[in-house]
Amino acid sequence: MLLKQCDELTKKSRQDDVYTDYFDKIMEHVGKRWRRRRKSGEPKKRGRRKGSKNKLSPEITKKLGDANLHYAAGRYVEAIHVLNEVVRLAPTLGDSYHMLGLIYNAIGDKIKAMNFYILAACLTPKDPYIWKLLIARSMEMGNISLVMSFLSKAISADPKDVSLRFHRASLYIDLGSYRKAADSYDQILGICPANVEARMMAAKLYQKCGQVDKAINILEDYVKEYSTEADLSVIDLLATIQMENKAHGKALQLIERAHLAYCTGKELPLHLTVKAVICEAHLGNLEKAESLLKNLQMEEADDHGDLITKVADSFMNLGHYEFALKYYFMLEGKAGSNNGSLLVKIAQCYLSLKEKAKAVPFFSKALLELEDNIDVRLTLASLLLEEGKEEEAIALLSPPKNLESTTDTSSVGPKPWWFSGKVKMLLAKIYHAKGMLEKFVDAIFSPIRETLFIETMNKKVRMKKKLPKSVLHERVKLLDDQQDCNVWCGFRPVAAPSELLKAVRARKLLQKKAALKEEKKAAALAAGLDWQSDESDDEPSPKVLRKPPPLPELLKDEEHFRLIIDLCKALASLQRYWEALEVINHVLELPHQILYIEKKEELRSLGAQIASNTTDPRHGYDYVRYLVQQHPYSLAAWNCYYKVVSRLESKLSKHAKFLHRVRVTHKDSVPPMLITGHQLSMGCQYQAAAREYLEAYKLQPDNPLVNLCVGTALINLALGFRIQNKHQCVVQGFSFLHNYQRICQNSQEALYNIARAYHHVGLVTLATIYYEKVLAMCVKEYPIPKLPNENLCLPEKQNPGYCNLHREAAYNLHLIYKKSGALDLARQVLKDNCNP
Template identity: 55%
Template sequence: MLLPTALPVEDMVEVGRGEEAIEEEVELGREGGLEDAEETDGEVEDDEVEEDYTLQFEGDPLGFVQEGDHEGTELYQHFERLEYEALAERKRKALQQCSRNGQAKKPKKDELLGVSMEEIEEMMNFGFRRRASSAKKRGRKKGSRNKLSPEVNIKIGDATLHYASGNYSEAIPILEAAVQLAPNLPDSYFILGLIYDAMNDRKKALNFHMIAAHLSPKDVSLWKKLVAWSIEQKNFGQVRYCLSKAIAADPKDISLRFNRALLYFELGEYQKAADSCNQIVSLYPANVEARKMASKMYQKCGQLEKAIGVLEDYVNDYPFEDDISIFDQLISLNMENSSYDKAVQLIEKAKSAFGPDKELPLCLKARNAICHAHLGNMEIAKDFLQDLRIGNFEDHYDLVNEVANTFQTLGQYHYALNLYFILSRTFDNEKATLNLNIGQCYASLSERGKAIPFYYKALSKLEDDIDARITLSFLLIDEGKDDEAISLLSPLKCSSTISDVSSTFSKPWWLSEKVKMQLAKIYHSKGRLEEFVDVIFPSVQKTLIVESMNQKLKARSKKRLSKSVLLERVKLLDDQQEDNVFRGFKPVATSSDLLKANRAKKSLEKQAALGDEKNVAAPSAGMDWQCDDSNEDATKEIQDLPLPGLLKDEENQQLLLDLCKTMVSLHRYSEALEIINLLIRLPNDRVSSEKKEELQSLGAQIAYITPDPKHAFDYARNMVKKHPYSISAWNSYYEVILRFQNRFGKHLKFLHQMRVRHRDCLPPMIINGNQCTMQSMHQAAAEEYLQAYKHQPENPLINLCVGTALINLALGFRLQNKHQCVVQGFAFLYNYLSICNNKQEALYNIARAYQHVGLVTLAVLYYEKVLAIQQKDFPISKPPNQDPDAPASHKPGYCNLHMEAAFNLHLIYKKSGAVDLSRKILKSYCTP
């Protein structure tokens, strides 16, 4: 059925009525079968804020049961005339009674016409009393109880009889008629709820009982019943609301407040649970359980001072009883707060309360030993050990183990060992853990020989204890048992066993991040490089791939959440009880979740509004383009990393760098480049900039070795970007460019960017001029070289390049003043010769230039000067991507130009006809 607009219940009850009339109607309804709750003065006000709720019907109060079966006056019209009809009905009944009985019985003064004198005076002075300055009295006025009409009483009585007889179908119409006559009477709704409950229609029964509870808000038993039913429906918002109403009806009922505190505890609202328990303490200060629970809740909230204060007040104000649990809890809280002095004082107080005849319980003895150990007094520890040797502690393993762990944490390993050995002789089930603790104590005392057997005993039962296995491997390495440590960390050899274990457990111990990292470090330290790469490379590769994908998903999620995520968050605000009369209870969730849900709701509303605008603006034929790509994003989720801590610390990042270097030494270049590229793309908060620079340098070395120059170009370009004025970086870059057979578009674009960004940088000008020379664009090459000459006129390389460019330009066909251009070219070459101080290389270049233009006589003269000079070898600078310690591959005499000069000279002699002289030159300089 369709339900009309929901309206608040408070409005339904109070429309057109004053407070006193409302109280009269509620009290009148109690006469039909519901008892009034006693009014209490000075009640403790509950701090729970009532939540908003709505009533899901208007008009006919029974409209949610059967639609269209009832016709009559609407509910709110009854409320508007309720004040007048109540007085008129009582007046008519009184007149009828008088006419029947005659004047035999004289009515009382207070019952004249069925209305008390106070009510008549109130109606006569209605306007004046409102302006009276006297304070209104709270509660129902004496004698103002409204009595039900006989017709309503008869209907309720008949319906009750039918209900008792089990004739539910006959009772329901009678009660519906009674509701039409007296809508504010709770008895009708209550009986209807009982009938539907007997008919196993719990939903309608709860609705009717909820209406009856609101019309009689002080009926605690009814609210408790609604609490139980709401728990069955798992509607925790309604549970909390009904509990708050029940507490408001009976503030002194401790069980209700305990139930609400437990509800908050189950929902994780520890602060509210603590406040509820604190209210019980304020009502009943001697309630020990409330204080304990409040203290535990404050402890979970991190408010140790409040947790301690709640228990301290009880210990100081009330005498000690046999129950020491409150002492134990208070001492534990002080120990957690590092207040060991106060804890010792409390233990002494408990000891005095027990008296000399009774022995202090073992729990307090254990607390005493721990506190004195923290305070540096180990004499109490000796006494505790003596008591354990004498007494029986079979039921107190946790206490003794806590003391032993405390001694171990404080560095008192000998005392801890004594306790662990005492426990191991008594508790067989805990021997694995005890052996592990004993091994840790021996390892801390540097007694590795004694620690190793206990670790092996512990691992025989605790195979999946990763930390114990790694610690044992360290101990074995320190003892020189490397092979034993490797076998301890290596996976099982039997493949069938591995598959069986993998199917049983989600992640076996040999797939753990820590185990793989430790095993890889052992292999690397021992020089077993193949095993090192095989162990760690697959996990590192998968981890870096997943990490790069997660970074992309995180960047997308920061920009906009997918629609599926928003819908999932909004589900928290949806009312699951849509067909109930009462709805709109506040969702039971944390404030952060509610905030996210409200934001998601607003975001969906905005998206819906934008979607409507697009639908209106776009034609119907073009609706297919409005596809939502959020489903594709929703299918991609952030995955777990195989090695979660791979990039967290500096040691692991150094291990990755060593892995890449090892793969280079093993000639696994493609795999090394893959790892380096994945690491470089990660943000700086994952990999430091220093490590990235090292990785880029290593990647450049690998790229120069690989046959494809495209990889090398990327690294060389990055090096040039970081060091734009480094000659060695530009040499490496130019070496990569020369490996491209055709023109490379990225190179030209990058070179232009560097020319624009760094206008005073010479290497881009020279490289661009060389590229133009290789393409026989001598005029453009001369322009580039002359631009560089303006910045450094004394640079020998620039003078050489300008001279050769001008000479090559002079040999062209379009230049008119060729002789002038040749003279200018030689002027730069002689300047280059003077700057180089007549070195062999400069003389050879001038001779080659003379030979090129046809001045062979001068060329012979300079070639002879070259042959007359003996040049020493000079070291050639290495690019930054190469290893500086690598041996030189050049043969001796690689800087001497005798062979080149002699060969060119023999060509001149041969062309001029001096064959014997040509043969002599070749035999002297060009043969071994």
């Protein structure tokens, strides 16, 4: 039957046009009536306006009665037909629209029913029933904006209805508008001053908004006005707020007055007694506080454990650890108490009393219940280290041995305690102190590398990601909520200001995209091209998961920075050079605010030392170059630089540019001239090399290395095919070599180099003389020179005699004897000097 009537209503849809016209006329009439204001010069009229009291004609009364009968009988089509006539005869009659709303609601057309209810409410604005009905319908629709708008109208229609104000205040709380909610509860107090619930809610919300004084005034007014029958819950809340506001004296006076006024001859409730004890403790009256606690006996600890905990916590925070321990021990082992946290508090009290031996057992017991508590584990490990129990501390911080059976790495949730960066850091410090470098690196390298990587990625500037259209449309829905109903519109959406701002921006962005889309379409059609919509921006942008680093604030602590330096040195000692350089690279990429300049200098120096030992020194070239830039005249810095450059398999273009720049800026620096000459000599460009060496000779003529380099360059040049005066070039070369011998005071090294030069040009007779002088000379053992601060690796084990040149000289001499045919003599030389 209902479906049949719905079909008939659909066939008669032309009647809807009549209702639409009526809607427009009525809303225009209602709007004019509401907007009418008395002119400034017009005198105010008193009494009822003449003819303003409408009386229904008998015809309209009869039709309304017929419509009620049809509605009651379920004949909705006939009822609507009758009400159509009523609306035509009396368009401002609210009862007809109310009945139409009931009919359409019974049919199932919620939108039309809502529209007719709104028209009825507008025509009878002082009737709170219809506004409450609209509030219920809006709640069913989930349109909070409509609910808030109708609530305001209902409150205006019935200002004394407290339930409406309670409803509005609760909605404000749900929306996060705590200040408006507090004001709503304050308005309720203006109507019902004795309403304890509204008063307490107003005080709590004002306190949450930071208006503590207003919250206190609201509660104090109630206490003053109802001094003989005040609710103790109000006293409790007022005392709590005053205690949080550090006004313990006022809170204590309030509790004492409440005791005299409301509990004469009786004891105060226990929760107020506890507050009085805490106030006395803050005021320094410990004996009086103890006397107030006579009711908190051992047998009552199970029933009042939370109150005893509050008292003990207060004593502990005030530094009265003996009193705190007394009440903590009352709770120890009692059912219902959190024994793990209780044991931790007892241990902390013993720590504060400097009784560490007593604190250790309680920390151990607490750790059995609070296994994942990182702070308790670290504190216990530190205490064990102070007692010299390093093995126990290591066992406490090391992960369980059967990890495969206890850990599920695929599960989502908090990680076990052994993944904590703090635990790994303390464990690494223990290993480093004991000299266990491999375990030290295994414990701390992974969290430090992960932390540095995350910090480096977080500091990079990321491009602003575009929001997909689905998110923009979802935000715009907030502004489109008022369009759900085509009669009641124009109200402001209820939401946080930030959400409204996002919605407005989203609507503007969608409008801009739509206009741009139309422009592209028009341009494509004008060019005669097939236009296709690009919906790529509808796809949501991928989310970037940014997890917190394992070691937060790693570089803001000097101790942590020293840990990074120790890690790099340990990696270098284990010959894991590339991993050490990786750590240094990540640290140096961080901004200057995090890492001080002197720390960066130390890291670059360390990187240069590590780079000199790597198999591929290209990764450390930047460090040694920076070191030379800071110390352009330091031989140690240039030695480190050349040690890295000489191991490069292929030439670096930036190396040549850097040397040229240094030669231009520091013309009196000899090391870059020598390095350039060495590289030219390696490329068989002896003439250019001799030119560089001679430039260095002008600056340091008494430098033995410079004389040696000039002499060897000239001799190598003389052996080429392009020079004409070869003999003169050879003589000049040997003159520099003999000058080098003089400066070195006939050292074994100088004699060997001269002998090697004679051997090289074919003057074997002279070479034999100098080789024999080398064999006749003995030298002391000298340590191999190292670079500055080059104490990273373990000391190299050298065979005895590594500074002696006897073996080299004997081998070359035996080659001369062998070539001349003296085989026995050659064999004898090798036998005398080259035996192991």
